[in-house]
Amino acid sequence: MTQANRLSGGQIDHNTALEFTFDGKRYAGHPGDTLASALLANNVRLMGRSFKYHRPRGPLTAGSEEPNAIVELRSGARQEPNTRATTAELFDGLSATSQNRWPSLAFDAMAINDRFSNFLTAGFYYKTFMWPAAFWEKIYEPIIRKAAGLGSLSMQADPDEYDKGFRHCDLLIIGAGPAGLSAALTAGRAGKHVILADEDFRMGGRLNAETFAVADMAGADWATQTVAELSALSNVRLMPRTTVIGAFDHGICGAVERISDHLVTPPKGKPRQILWRIYAAQTLLCAGATERSIAFENNDRPGIMLAASMRAYANRWAATPAPRVAIFTNNDDGHRTACDLHAKGVKIAGVIDIRPDAPRSRDYEVLQGAHVTDTKGRLGLTFVDVRLADGTARTIECGALGVSGGWNPNVHLTCHQRGRPAWNDALAAFAPGGTLPPGMSVAGAANGAFSTHGALKSGADAARKALGLKGRAPALPRAEDAPVAQTPFWYVEGCARAWLDQQNDVTVKDVKLSYQEGFRSVEHLKRYTTLGMATDQGKTSNMGGLAIMAELAGKSIPEVGTTIFRPPYTPTSIGVLAGRMRGKEFHPTRLTPSHYWAEERGAVFVEVGNWLRAQWFPLPGETHWRQSVDREVTATRASVGVCDCTTLGKIDVQGTDAATFLNKVYCNGFAKLAVGKTRYGLMLREDGIAMDDGTAARLAEDQFVVTTTTANAARAYQHMEFVRQCLMPDADVQLISTTEAWAQYAVAGPNSRHLLQKIVDSDYDISNEGFPFMACGNITICSGLRARLFRISFSGELAFEIAVPARYGDALMRRLMAEGEEFDVTPYGTEALGVMRIEKGHAAGNELNGTTTALNLGMGRMVSKAKDSIGSKLSERPGLNEADTLMQVGLRPVNTSDKITAGGHLMRAAGPVDAAHDQGYVTSAAFSPTLGCMIGLGFLKDGGNRHGETLRLVSPVTDLSVAVEVVSAHFVDPEGARVRA
Amino acid sequence: MIINHPLLGPRDSAEFVNLGAAELMNRPDPETATPEDWHDYAYLRDNPAGAHRELWFHEGGDRSILIVTRDTTTHEITAVELARNRGQRHDPGK
Incomplete structure (x- = not known):
């Protein structure tokens, strides 16, 4: 593991060796190395293949602007594609693999593309894959997608944080x-x-x-x-x-x-x-x-790099790409590289300077007024062809060429x-x-x-x-102050396959083609040729392309203009943008106070917004969710059930104008609601469409507790704050969300009062006389724990909702279960809750779907005309009040074994099935254990007057066509006797 | 973006929810407004390339609604005030 191209000095620790592999081969480097500098020191110039032509490539730069030396780092789940070898810090055990080549970096079958380069010029895809149109999706796109991209993904989850x-x-x-x-x-x-x-x-x-x-x-x-x-x-x-x-x-x-x-x-x-x-x-x-390059024929071979980068490798990393190098420059900066490398013992084969008056050197030959016209070397530079000032040709043998075209x-x-x-x-x-x-x-x-x-x-x-610092400027350390002397020089006369953008394989020829075909503005040039659109954003290439376009158009560079850069500065991993928001942590998970109790009971949970709610509680032996849900519904209607409804939004409304405020946000009236009473309230948007519903309980003359649906809790609160601060700023009313402060449970069923009487302190009378339907109040339970009790019902049964401070929620649930044993108390989840509300005909999110009005919901008369409220005026629009407007109805199958499907549409019993003859649609459907068949809620044109009619429920997508009867939405206890019992 | 909250000082805009144009505060007077006034209020919004007055709700903060004047082309914010200082002065009894 000799490092043949390692020099002395630099900012690396020569005494410590780090082992690493590239394409499976072992090498050694030193602390302070980058992967690129270590490979160069090991006489490896070939590090990658280009995107389109699969040309062999080595590093062009020594920094983050690198277009060529792009590798896969690490292996397994940590494999990271498209990593720049020029910035990857070397560590012991690093493994890197070249990419975009098959079967190997030295022999790449796809390099055949290079032979067909005459066909693969700019716009190739646009011109070739136009027809036949049917070929696009099945043939062209899969092939192009397979060929596109450089590195590959591990297809495994990133194990790091x-x-x-x-x-x-x-x-x-x-x-x-x-x-x-x-x-x-x-x-x-x-x-x-x-x-x-x-x-x-x-x-x-x-x-x-x-x-x-x-x-x-x-x-x-x-x-x-x-x-x-x-x-x-x-x-x-x-x-x-x-x-x-x-x-x-x-x-x-x-x-x-x-x-x-x-x-x-x-x-x-x-x-x-x-x-x-x-x-x-x-x-x-x-x-x-950033140093800029000069375009000349075959200027992309491994070993050809920016001169200042070659200097950086020598001075900082004590590495040279080859023992014998040449320089091609149009300015003095190229000479610095020659000078520094010479001092490090690297043989300078010559400095080719386009300037006839270039400075000479005693240490190496300077070819004044000369140009590089071509290069040789399949997998790495071997010779450069030079045209001298007098027009004669000369070939220089060298393993690397430093190019300097000035700085941007x-x-x-x-x-x-x-x-x-x-x-x-x-x-x-x-x-x-x-x-x-x-x-x-x-x-x-x-x-x-x-x-x-x-x-x-x-x-x-x-x-x-x-x-804004004042006072005398501090003295500066002494340093060189060479004047800037840059003369634009972009490409060598006569070159064609001279690379500008090495990562996307854009050549001088492509820019000329773009000009010929009319794509002349910088924005068109960029998109037509893909100049500067690779992962390096053209840091080393844009300038050259613009300059050539300017020359072709006979304009100055500022007239042609430039494209602009966008974030990120360098490619950024998706992982760091996501941070810890991965998997379950993508959003917060909210648990209700009795969550762990529900978990102990084996509840199946469902995500409702950020909340996890118990969906049903399976018992041993129950193999299908319907068995559990049917049991929960039946048991609740027969005796008593308990459901966690903590997730409903709770908003405390206080102030002398609290009733006035609620009169504004609810379409129905609240001013006359007595203390100790609860009322259903419907909120409209200003355009007359229903927004949310819930209840408002008047606990005191100046205090209401408003509930919202779980899903709309944040939105309804926002809306109420808007009304308060923007429309009624002078009203004496304050709002605060107390959703998290109270744990709340629905206790429903004929035995609900009996169960609650066992825990409500005896000071409080909750008999039907003492605490009638829609009553509410502050009470104490379990010998002095403060609580709120509401006699409201979503299930249609005699029911209460009881709220305690959140930290007592778990204890209350356990107490209710223990005290309820004699009534066979049954915890029920959101599915049973949904079944019971459909049986009772209560609207929920499916019905308040952003298109329905109070009239559609069968609550048209609730919209008070005696007062102004949000949405009251626009709900009077004729378009929302036509004679055959949609009205909520109940639906049951004529043949009781038939299915009702939410989303299905309603058609007359005979006649065409199409949108023009649409009569309405089904919003909610469930199997009703109470009725023994499926039932549904839906909206039907003029539905209020069509009870008893038979319709067809159709879903052409699933080939469904079922005869259904229109009935009242109140399948259970339409007179409301149970809730008042 | 940073919104300079009149009570809390500079806060990151991520703490806020945008509630739309500040024109929403000019709700028509239900006693006198015509159907056209209501239509304009409910549905018509300006979409200026330049200064735009809009409502930002400090949901992750003190729940104030602010009127923010923001240049839609540069995101420059030139004024921030509390909506409740500028809200409609309706007789709460009405």
Whole structure:
């Protein structure tokens, strides 16, 4: 395991070896390495295959802008596709696999695509898969989907945890290069709360990759010293391994911190990653710059990389892609790479500089005014063809080529609120434009200050300005201050298959085709060629494409314009966005106080909103849910049953205007309701449609307790607050939701009073005379426990609802079961509750379905004309009051063994079955053990006048057609004698 | 987004529920309004590209309803006030 291309020095620990595998082969690297740097040190240049043509590829960069070196990390359930080898921190035991190749990276059968590249140009899919149309779904789409994408998913659940967190600061500094460090020092020393976030595991940015001195020491050492000073300041928080992925509204930034990505598995109790929401009063973007490439024929072979990245590998990671390298540049920066690599003992085969007056070197040959015209080497660079200034050709042997076309400020996050970068002539690049996200400023290379001194100064200045710091500016450490000299040069004359976007395989030829075919605006260019639409968002490629389009159109680059970047800055795992909201934790689960009692009884639970409610309580021997539900209904109607109705919304309404307020929100009247009485109330929306129903119990002159349905509890409360605060702000009325404060149980059946008399304290008379139907009151039970009792019935039986403070709910349920033994008390769940309410003809959510009015529900006369209430005016509209309007009815099958299905539609006994002849529809259906057949509730045109008529219940989808009779919705006790017993 | 609550200071908008346009506060006078007034109130909303007055209910907070003036193109918030300070002044007895 020799590391043939390992150099000396750098910021890696040469004395410690880390073992890792790539495509099953074992290699060694050192702490401080990335996967890419370790592979290069091991003389591995080939790391992936391109998306479309399956061309062999190696790393183009040394950072998060990487388009090529994309691998699958780890294996099993932790397998993570599309991970950039250039940012993956090496750890002992890391396993990586190449992707988008078959059967192996070195021999990829799909590389045949490269031979057909003349057909697979931009727009290939649009042109080829147009016809025949029938082929699309069955043939084309499956093939394309199979070929698309790079890595593969493990198809297993992620075993790691992800978390979310919130942080606040005066100044968030994004990027810890010279500008960011300088800004953090300035703000930190001034005592401001600072967060300094950097995506790298080592802070310092380009200082780690350069050989410049800062304050007369190595730049990397100055960075280390500065980070040490900052970490000693309690008001500064350093967040390495943290990518700020988006700049959102009002100074809120999203950031992903990789807590455990550099470890084999996360330490116990630690998450893999954390998504931070950072609230920053000011944000300073110090994201640096990205080097841009030059397009030339076959410029994508493994070994060809950006020159400054090659320099970073040598200086920081002590690795070179090959022992013999060449440089192709249009500016002085390429020469720095040659100089630094030469100093590290790497052989410089030549510096090819397009400038006729390029500076010469004593250490290596500089080919002035020369261009790279082509390259060779199937799985890695072997030769470059050069056209010299005098037009003669020359071939240079080298294993790597560093390319430098200048630098682009990294403007990504400045675009997140639709800010457009502006062309800067002095830089010959797009720089942050006039409209930045509010509260954001930009410093350092990201703002065009490319020299080290420029970055240090602009970082300090921007921090002072953002925070309004007064006084003399602090002295800056001494650093190089080379002037910016960039001349645009985008591609070598005559090239065609010259790559711009290496990840999506977009070439110069594709851009020309896009122009020819009329897709000339930048937005069209992007979509037609897919330039910049890969996972790297074109960080290294967009500029070249735009520049070539501008040239073809005979326009300047600023005239052509640029596309903008969107969050996230780098690909972000779905896991970290979900955080802990996975599986059952997707939403909160609410349990009623007697939940564990129900669990002990073996209840089957159903989710109702966030609540878990007992659906039925199976007994030993019951094998079908209907057996349990039928038994619960029968037992309740015969003796007594208990149902947990804690989940109903409960709203306490208090104040001298409480009755006036309820008069406004309910369509029926409440002003004259006596203290100690309860009334059913129907709430309408302002457009006259029923919104929610429930009861209001008047416990005192100025206090009502309102109940809402479980599902609408939050919505009804919102609505009531709207009426209170926005429509009746002067009324003396206060609302509070007390749903969680009270545990409430329905005690129903002919023996319900007998059961309750055993626990209600003797001071309270609950006889029919002392506590008649619809009575309510504060009572005490079990020798002094405060409780509320309501004589209301959803089942149609003699029934009560009793409420106790939530912490007594479990005890009350157990007491009711114990005291009720002599009556064979039966707990019942939501299914039996539903059956009994259908038998009684009570509307519920199925009937209050957002399309029905009080009239439809058979409660038209309830809408008071004596007062104004929400929805009263618009419910008078003629359209809602036509003669044949839908009315709630009951339905039973003519043949009692027939099924009634909710959702089915009603048709006349004879005649066509179609929408034009629709008579209505069924909303609720259940088997009624009381009647011994299925029954239903539904809405029927003019239903009030059609009792006795026979109709057909149809469901064409399920081939259902059943004869049903229209009956009163009150199947059980239509006179209401039982509830008043 | 951050909403600067008049009583509680800056709060994350995730604590709030948007209840729609602030015009909902201008409920027609039931004594005098025409059917057209009711129709407009129930169904017609402006959809401006720019300043928009809207109601935000502090459901995860003190339950105040706020009138927030927000630019729909930039999300800039230029004014926040308590709805109950601006609500209709109806005679509660009516």
